[in-house]
Amino acid sequence: MSFEENLKKLESLVKRMESGELKLDEMMKAFEEGRALADSCRKELEAVRLKIEKVTRDGKTEPFDFSPGNV
Numbered sequence: 001m002s003f004e005e006n007l008k009k010l011e012s013l014v015k016r017m018e019s020g021e022l023k024l025d026e027m028m029k030a031f032e033e034g035r036a037l038a039d040s041c042r043k044e045l046e047a048v049r050l051k052i053e054k055v056t057r058d059g060k061t062e063p064f065d066f067s068p069g070n071v
Contacts, residue, residue: 003044010037 001009013034016022022030 003041006037006041006044010034010041013037 013030017027017030017034
């Protein structure tokens with residue numbers, strides 16, 4: 001699945017878990033699935049973060065600065 005699909009599924013799982021309507025075993029399954037989805041999203045974001053580079057005036061590249069004010 002794509003990052004967006006994983007994120008949407010994760011958001012759906014969180015809503016179901018927060019609803020209070022799941023039984024304990026369903027809650028545990030949802031938690032485990034959510035954790036796997038979150039791990040997948042985190043890995044993909046890290047891979048993308050490492051690929052993003054900013055080209056400086058002299059043509060050299062450096063890691064993109066994600067700090068507030070630079071994004």
